Amino acid sequence: MTQDKNPYTELERLLAERVAAQYGRGATIANLTRLSGGASRETWSFDVLWNGVPLPLILKRDPIKYEADGTIAIDAKDDLSIGVDRLTEGRLIEAAHAAGVPVPEIAFYLEESSLTSAGFVMQRLEGEVLGRRVLRDECLAGARTKLAFQCGEAAGRLHGVSPSGFRTLERMTVLDQISHYRSQLDAVDHPYPGFEYGLRWLEENAEQAGDNMSIVHGDFRLGNLVVDESGLRGVLDFELAHLGNPISDLGWICVRSWRYGQIDKTVGGFGELEELLDGYEAATGTRVAEEAVKYWEIFGALRWGMMCINMAFSHLSGPHPSLEKAVIGRRSAETEYDLLTLIN
Amino acid sequence: MPNDRPSPKELLEAVRDHLQNHVGPELKGQAAFHLRVAVNAIAIVERTLEDGATLNDSETARLQSLLGTNETDLDQLNRALAVKLREGAIGEDRQALLNHLRQTAEEKLGLSNPNYLKRPLDKSKG
Numbered sequence: 199m200t201q202d203k204n205p206y207t208e209l210e211r212l213l214a215e216r217v218a219a220q221y222g223r224g225a226t227i228a229n230l231t232r233l234s235g236g237a238s239r240e241t242w243s244f245d246v247l248w249n250g251v252p253l254p255l256i257l258k259r260d261p262i263k264y265e266a267d268g269t270i271a272i273d274a275k276d277d278l279s280i281g282v283d284r285l286t287e288g289r290l291i292e293a294a295h296a297a298g299v300p301v302p303e304i305a306f307y308l309e310e311s312s313l314t315s316a317g318f319v320m321q322r323l324e325g326e327v328l329g330r331r332v333l334r335d336e337c338l339a340g341a342r343t344k345l346a347f348q349c350g351e352a353a354g355r356l357h358g359v360s361p362s363g364f365r366t367l368e369r370m371t372v373l374d375q376i377s378h379y380r381s382q383l384d385a386v387d388h389p390y391p392g393f394e395y396g397l398r399w400l401e402e403n404a405e406q407a408g409d410n411m412s413i414v415h416g417d418f419r420l421g422n423l424v425v426d427e428s429g430l431r432g433v434l435d436f437e438l439a440h441l442g443n444p445i446s447d448l449g450w451i452c453v454r455s456w457r458y459g460q461i462d463k464t465v466g467g468f469g470e471l472e473e474l475l476d477g478y479e480a481a482t483g484t485r486v487a488e489e490a491v492k493y494w495e496i497f498g499a500l501r502w503g504m505m506c507i508n509m510a511f512s513h514l515s516g517p518h519p520s521l522e523k524a525v526i527g528r529r530s531a532e533t534e535y536d537l538l539t540l541i542n
Numbered sequence: 543m544p545n546d547r548p549s550p551k552e553l554l555e556a557v558r559d560h561l562q563n564h565v566g567p568e569l570k571g572q573a574a575f576h577l578r579v580a581v582n583a584i585a586i587v588e589r590t591l592e593d594g595a596t597l598n599d600s601e602t603a604r605l606q607s608l609l610g611t612n613e614t615d616l617d618q619l620n621r622a623l624a625v626k627l628r629e630g631a632i633g634e635d636r637q638a639l640l641n642h643l644r645q646t647a648e649e650k651l652g653l654s655n656p657n658y659l660k661r662p663l664d665k666s667k668g
Contacts, residue, residue: 380628389620392643394627454663461661525579528586531650532658538644539663 206230208270212313213244213257220306221248228252239437240315243322254324255305259317260284269312281416281437284308286366288318290413290436293363297355300348300432325431329420329458333467341429346469348430349423349451350477356433357412357444358482364413369441372407372497376400379504386511392534393507396500399541406493408445408486416440418447419456420466445486448474449494454536455502455529496540503533551591558584589653597649604642608633 210230217225225248233241233256240261246253262270282290285307294301302320310316326332333342361367370378376397383390415422416438424432450456451466451474460467465474471488479485510527513519548556562581569577598616605619606612609626613619626632632639651658 383624389617389624391620391623391627392647394624395640395643398627398630398632461663521576521579521583525583528654531647531654535644535647535651535658536663538640538647541640 206232208313209242209257212308213319216306216308216319217246221246221253224248240317254322255319256302256322257308257317257319258284258287259308260310260315262315270314282367282439284316284318286364287436287439288320290359290364290439291318291320293359293413294356294433294436297359299352299355300430302432302434323424323432325424325426327421327424327434329456329467332420332423332425333458333460337427338425341425341427342468344429345425346465346473347477347480349418349465349469350448350474350479351481352430352433352477353415353418353444353447354478354481354484356415357447359413361413361441364441367413367439367441369411371411372404372443372446373401375442375497375501376404379500382504382508386507388511390507390530390534392538393500393503393530396496396503396534396537396541400493400497400500403493406489407443407497408490410444411441412444414440414442414444414447416442416447417450419451419453420458420468421456423466443494445490446494446497448478448486448491449496450498450501452491452495453498453502453533455499455533492540496537499533499537499540503530503537506530506533551588554584554588554591558588586654589656593653597653601646601649604645608639608642 210227213227213230217227225246228245228247230242230244233243238261240257240259242257242259244255244257246255265271281287288304288307291301292304295303302323305319305321308314308317308319326335326338332338379393379397383393415433415436417435418433422433422435423430424434452464452471454461457463457467463469464471471491475486475488475491506526506529509523510530513523513527558581561577561584566574566577566581602614602616602619605616605623606614609619609622611619611622613622648659
């Protein structure tokens, strides 16, 4: 048996057992396919066939490697593998669902064992995820006109979820994050004066950030949003969720890198800031100050720049070097330029 | 560096042209995507070979003037500026500092992704 074939047959057997337990004997699985993208996690698509009706599902689990003897090992972590564990991610999605955020429904969980890493299985939503297509597909023209409002509403509902059931979430104030980025710059040991200036500015102007704390999504942007003709169909990828300033989610979706070339539309390349804030107000009763979103957009530019810098050094000294990381590494100049343009 | 032709820049141009026009059309999906990424990386190096030395000289001169030093090593100068900024010792002429940082970011972007500069972000809309 080749090493390539192992993960597939092992996973298929495991899922077939779990599906039979979940949906009853006679439920089988079909069309198991590894999806590309999402370098830090494995995602698989498959269908459950039960009483002749296909149920489309997605498995998301931590990456694993098969050893030569057929046993599995949790894949080597590099510095980019941060964020919440899969059980917490699934429970966050369930809590978001209960709060009225459009998200996939969770079907069941996989616990870490000698057969698999930890993961969860969720509904596979129909719709477009790729940012460029969401912004350009003719069929989505109507959806784009309401998307900014819907995103504001979804973010507002998520921010209303009580954090009391999520005690393992990391809590980060804006000053914690600034100090975290400074240690990252120290760790890479290469001078980035533009980013140092940005961090200094963010620190000096931290009062603009606002001081609420809530559960935040942490990566709320095109690419993690499923869009169909009715608009926002689902929010995906809660890996970077944490306890932090809720407005950070609103600033992040405005960062130029997530406008996919449509830079004149502030919100994700599809909407105006006012629409986002209208939706947020409809869900929360609170009108967020534009100045605060601005602050978090600058913060977001710096944050994406830090992610690029971390990619560069993960390529240079991490366990998984790649051309893509190397080239994304040089994209830090884009956000450095944006952030210095936006700072007064 | 030896002076023989083709020069390093000319060799890279030949490699990029080959990948772009002869290998690229044969590829599909992820492989085609990664080839475009590789072509972009080569283009960064080509632009750096063309303009990098001049840009380094002017960045060095700006940093010497900002920091009031004769240091000639660009990496050392940038380290010194980064330390000052970290310590909050930004100095009185904040505008000169910001102008330098903006110009440097623009020059770096001119090498890594010149298309990005063609459409600046509208500050009023952010």
